[in-house]
Amino acid sequence: MSAIADPVVSSPAWERVRLVLMALAVDPAGLGGLWLRARSGPVRDAVTGAFGALPLPLRRLHPSLGDEALFGGLDLTATLAEGRQVRTLGLLAEPSALVLTMAERCPAGLAARLAQALDAPKHCLLALDEGAEAEEALPAALADRLAMFLSLEDIPLSEALPLALDHAQIIEARARFLRLRVPPKAARTLAGVAISLGIDSLRAPLLALRLARVVAALRGHQGVRAEDVTTAAELVFAHRATRWPQAGDTPPPPAQEPETQGDSDGDSRPDPGDIPEELVLEAVRAALPEALLDRLAIARAARATGGATGSGEARPGHSHGRPLAARPGRPSAGLRLDLIATLRAAAPWQGMRRKTALQDRLVHIRPSDLRIRRYQERNERVLIFAVDASGSAALARLAEAKGAVELLLARAYARRDHVALIAFRGAGAELILPPTRSLVQTKRRLAGLPGGGGTPLAAALQMAQETAIRARAKGLTPVLALLTDGRANIALDGTPGRARAEAEAEVAAKAWRRAGFPGVVIDTANRPQDGLRALSAILGAAYLPLPRATAERLSSALEAALAPMEAG
Amino acid sequence: MTKPHTPRQPFPFSAIVGQEDMKSAMILTAIDPGIGGVLVFGDRGTGKSTSVRALAALLPPIEAVEGCPINAPRRDLSPDWAQGVTDRIITKPTPVVDLPLGVTEDRVVGALDIERALTRGEKAFEPGLLARANRGYLYIDEVNLLEDHIVDLLLDVAQSGENVVEREGLSIRHPARFVLVGSGNPEEGELRPQLLDRFGLSVEVTSPKDIETRVEVIRRRDAYENQYDKFMKTWRVMDAGLRNQILAAREALPKLKTPGVVLHDCAALCLALGSDGLRGELTLLRTARALAAFEGDTTVRRTHLRRVAPMALSHRLRRDPLDEAGSAARVGRTLAEVLP
Numbered sequence: 001m002s003a004i005a006d007p008v009v010s011s012p013a014w015e016r017v018r019l020v021l022m023a024l025a026v027d028p029a030g031l032g033g034l035w036l037r038a039r040s041g042p043v044r045d046a047v048t049g050a051f052g053a054l055p056l057p058l059r060r061l062h063p064s065l066g067d068e069a070l071f072g073g074l075d076l077t078a079t080l081a082e083g084r085q086v087r088t089l090g091l092l093a094e095p096s097a098l099v100l101t102m103a104e105r106c107p108a109g110l111a112a113r114l115a116q117a118l119d120a121p122k123h124c125l126l127a128l129d130e131g132a133e134a135e136e137a138l139p140a141a142l143a144d145r146l147a148m149f150l151s152l153e154d155i156p157l158s159e160a161l162p163l164a165l166d167h168a169q170i171i172e173a174r175a176r177f178l179r180l181r182v183p184p185k186a187a188r189t190l191a192g193v194a195i196s197l198g199i200d201s202l203r204a205p206l207l208a209l210r211l212a213r214v215v216a217a218l219r220g221h222q223g224v225r226a227e228d229v230t231t232a233a234e235l236v237f238a239h240r241a242t243r244w245p246q247a248g249d250t251p252p253p254p255a256q257e258p259e260t261q262g263d264s265d266g267d268s269r270p271d272p273g274d275i276p277e278e279l280v281l282e283a284v285r286a287a288l289p290e291a292l293l294d295r296l297a298i299a300r301a302a303r304a305t306g307g308a309t310g311s312g313e314a315r316p317g318h319s320h321g322r323p324l325a326a327r328p329g330r331p332s333a334g335l336r337l338d339l340i341a342t343l344r345a346a347a348p349w350q351g352m353r354r355k356t357a358l359q360d361r362l363v364h365i366r367p368s369d370l371r372i373r374r375y376q377e378r379n380e381r382v383l384i385f386a387v388d389a390s391g392s393a394a395l396a397r398l399a400e401a402k403g404a405v406e407l408l409l410a411r412a413y414a415r416r417d418h419v420a421l422i423a424f425r426g427a428g429a430e431l432i433l434p435p436t437r438s439l440v441q442t443k444r445r446l447a448g449l450p451g452g453g454g455t456p457l458a459a460a461l462q463m464a465q466e467t468a469i470r471a472r473a474k475g476l477t478p479v480l481a482l483l484t485d486g487r488a489n490i491a492l493d494g495t496p497g498r499a500r501a502e503a504e505a506e507v508a509a510k511a512w513r514r515a516g517f518p519g520v521v522i523d524t525a526n527r528p529q530d531g532l533r534a535l536s537a538i539l540g541a542a543y544l545p546l547p548r549a550t551a552e553r554l555s556s557a558l559e560a561a562l563a564p565m566e567a568g
Numbered sequence: 569m570t571k572p573h574t575p576r577q578p579f580p581f582s583a584i585v586g587q588e589d590m591k592s593a594m595i596l597t598a599i600d601p602g603i604g605g606v607l608v609f610g611d612r613g614t615g616k617s618t619s620v621r622a623l624a625a626l627l628p629p630i631e632a633v634e635g636c637p638i639n640a641p642r643r644d645l646s647p648d649w650a651q652g653v654t655d656r657i658i659t660k661p662t663p664v665v666d667l668p669l670g671v672t673e674d675r676v677v678g679a680l681d682i683e684r685a686l687t688r689g690e691k692a693f694e695p696g697l698l699a700r701a702n703r704g705y706l707y708i709d710e711v712n713l714l715e716d717h718i719v720d721l722l723l724d725v726a727q728s729g730e731n732v733v734e735r736e737g738l739s740i741r742h743p744a745r746f747v748l749v750g751s752g753n754p755e756e757g758e759l760r761p762q763l764l765d766r767f768g769l770s771v772e773v774t775s776p777k778d779i780e781t782r783v784e785v786i787r788r789r790d791a792y793e794n795q796y797d798k799f800m801k802t803w804r805v806m807d808a809g810l811r812n813q814i815l816a817a818r819e820a821l822p823k824l825k826t827p828g829v830v831l832h833d834c835a836a837l838c839l840a841l842g843s844d845g846l847r848g849e850l851t852l853l854r855t856a857r858a859l860a861a862f863e864g865d866t867t868v869r870r871t872h873l874r875r876v877a878p879m880a881l882s883h884r885l886r887r888d889p890l891d892e893a894g895s896a897a898r899v900g901r902t903l904a905e906v907l908p
Binding site for chain 2 (some may be wrong): 108109113115140141178188191195203205206209416
């Protein structure tokens with residue numbers, strides 16, 4: 001590597017990385033920050049190594065960070081030692097560059113807190129997103145506030161040259177970027193391009209405008225030029241696009257151009273400030289490989305729902321929920337000291353301890369006084385609907401199945417359950433909606449469910465199990481509601497064949513039962529199917545033929561399926 | 569280090585482009601705090617938090633006892649546990665208190681003053697955010713992500729107007745009357761119906777779809793960030809005008825006539841919509857009165873009622889979670905039928 005010592009020309013992709021980092025270094029708080037999507041590795045290290053150029057102290061955050069770490073809290077040791085209240089400073093106390101590692105795992109609660117902090121604007125967030133799947137990504141509340149996005153996935157190590165950022169250039173740009181002249185049309189161009197790309201949030205064009213100034217300043221321009229706006233649009237809009245602008249889909253050049261009539265808004269157009277929208281749009285499109293767009297669209301859909309955990313997000317006990325009486329114990333990871341209860345426990349002994357104590361202390365606390373906090377946490381459940389949309393579930397039956405799901409949804413709403421939706425048809429099963437509390441979303445997805453094809457029951461059961469395991473990891477209690485009308489006829493690999501398909505479905509059903517998850521099988525066929533009754537026995541689930549299923553019966557069957565879980 | 573941020577006033581209220589529903593809901597609660605708060609639900613980046621921050625600068629100042637933790641208007645109303653209270657009455661801005669998401673129960677209701685307990689062995693009360701918000705506003709961003717037990721607590725206080733602290737050997741009660749302002753994004757989770765009902769008005773905001781509005785938003789925001797002084801000079805005048813209008817409306821409010829037919833309309837509308845309880849009717853009437861006062865009318869009329877009905881009632885309907893059209897559309901339909 002060192003043999004070829006001649007200064008390799010940096011690749012365009014790497015130059016882009018450099019530009020992004022330079023821009024961040026010029027105006028970290030104003031631009032909000034960077035969403036960096038990359039697996040950890042030397043390429044990412046090369047980029048994160050350059051974060052030092054930011055004019056803010058770096059602070060590392062991780063997704064399971066508590067409020068005390070963020071906002072500060074009582075410093076117990078110091079408080080007891082000094083006999084006065086000593087508070088620790090939270091990570092958000094000082095303006096800083098917050099490096100959020102494993103940003104794809106950031107829960108909605110933390111995302112909301114960070115989003116509030118970013119609104120101030122004094123912080124800058126560098127979100128390191130290591131998402132492996134398209135569904136794993138930075139929460140939308142944060143992504144919306146960060147101007148730029150970089151994906152390092154396609155950059156080979158050979159291109160990742162050391163990033164030497166020019167500090168003099170940064171400082172010079174910082175001194176003047178806010179004073180640069182912006183052509184009056186820039187705002188319109190950016191707003192128009194954002195609409196063409198289906199970007200709703202108004203933060204996007206605002207951030208793009210700010211970035212255009214920064215880029216112009218870095219390039220040594222005296223005013224913001226069309227190319228600066230184009231670059232900014234590329235960097236801010238490409239990853240936000242929700243639709244692919246068709247050629248010729250460019251919005252008609254801003255309606256009837258009032259300024260040609262000499263509407264004299266004071267701008268006598270000192271420079272050729274004309275920035276054709278099509279050119280900018282074209283540039284953004286070029287910056288956006290189609291595959292990336294598809295993937296991001298999926299990620300966005302998943303995030304919109306997957307992150308939607310509502311207020312009752314699952315957390316380990318002892319940290320959240322309704323407070324219960326404190327009990328004696330030692331604080332340790334996950335167990336927090338209840339200071340007041342501890343002091344109260346210690347109070348009656350103070351006189352006695354003072355007399356026998358070797359040292360003169362203000363308060364004498366013994367290990368036996370320590371009390372820890374306890375919280376009661378309600379176990380929340382997630383209803384996993386696996387809906388058969390195969391051809392045999394002919395349209396009318398599918399509509400009935402949808403009706404049944406809706407009945408259960410209404411119950412779920414009353415109980416504030418989470419809901420997940422799996423559809424199976426044709427060659428496989430698809431998780432159309434990860435666990436969410438948004439019933440409107442569920443309803444919408446359900447209504448748009450197409451029918452037709454075979455019955456890949458095994459695939460559906462497997463997917464249900466994966467979803468259930470993930471949900472349980474989050475502290476939810478999964479319950480399966482399987483709605484089907486017939487027998488499996490598509491094997492796991494997508495090939496037809498009844499015998500193999502049924503054998504596989506049986507294996508999957510046994511696996512479900514072993515995992516100990518409850519469930520209910522709702523038979524949507526015209527006549528009750530013996531095969532399904534047998535399958536429900538294997539699943540360990542209640543069996544309910546739909547023709548006789550009323551709303552009450554459906555929900556009571558579900559409640560019955562749940563009863564052992566709740567008792568346990 | 570970047571240059572230290574000069575303390576800036578928030579983005580001026582009158583400079584917010586569009587979002588008329590949200591703005592008028594906030595103005596109406598400023599005229600009559602008895603309406604009881606605003607819930608703003610909508611997309612990201614639509615200016616929800618901006619408008620609440622702006623509201624703080626717009627509200628007329630209040631007179632309160634200096635140093636009083638609950639902003640009492642008279643010395644004898646100041647609680648006996650309060651420290652550092654003087655006899656002077658000062659003018660101060662209407663408090664707008666932020667309730668951050670990660671807030672603990674202690675910080676909300678107040679708790680034992682640990683420092684004094686430890687150093688002097690005294691049992692003293694350290695007031696919380698509810699005390700500070702008394703006679704002002706309590707703002708909760710991302711209200712739908714708030715922990716359930718904090719929500720319960722707020723419900724209770726918002727209902728009774730009094731904060732009761734019975735814990736850690738303390739027994740304290742103090743007035744906590746505030747206008748609750750909440751904002752959130754429905755994608756992140758739904759709000760419990762019990763909390764919904766506590767908000768007087770609810771509005772939905774969406775990002776503006778037409779390009780002219782969006783361009784204007786960008787221009788104004790850009791001017792605010794980059795030509796702060798010039799921008800504020802223009803809009804501060806507008807804000808002052810609006811503040812005077814609010815003050816005038818407050819004075820006009822008691823003199824406003826409410827014909828019997830309007831009361832009848834209120835009842836008929838709520839009956840037709842099947843909204844639970846009487847709170848809907850009362851809020852509807854109060855809001856309509858505030859609107860009439862704001863517009864300089866001397867009598868409340870059906871037109872006022874019709875305009876405020878969606879924001880006063882849509883969140884009180886027995887919710888059909890599967891109704892996609894949304895409650896606002898239902899209110900609109902019923903309005904057309906009942907109050908032609």
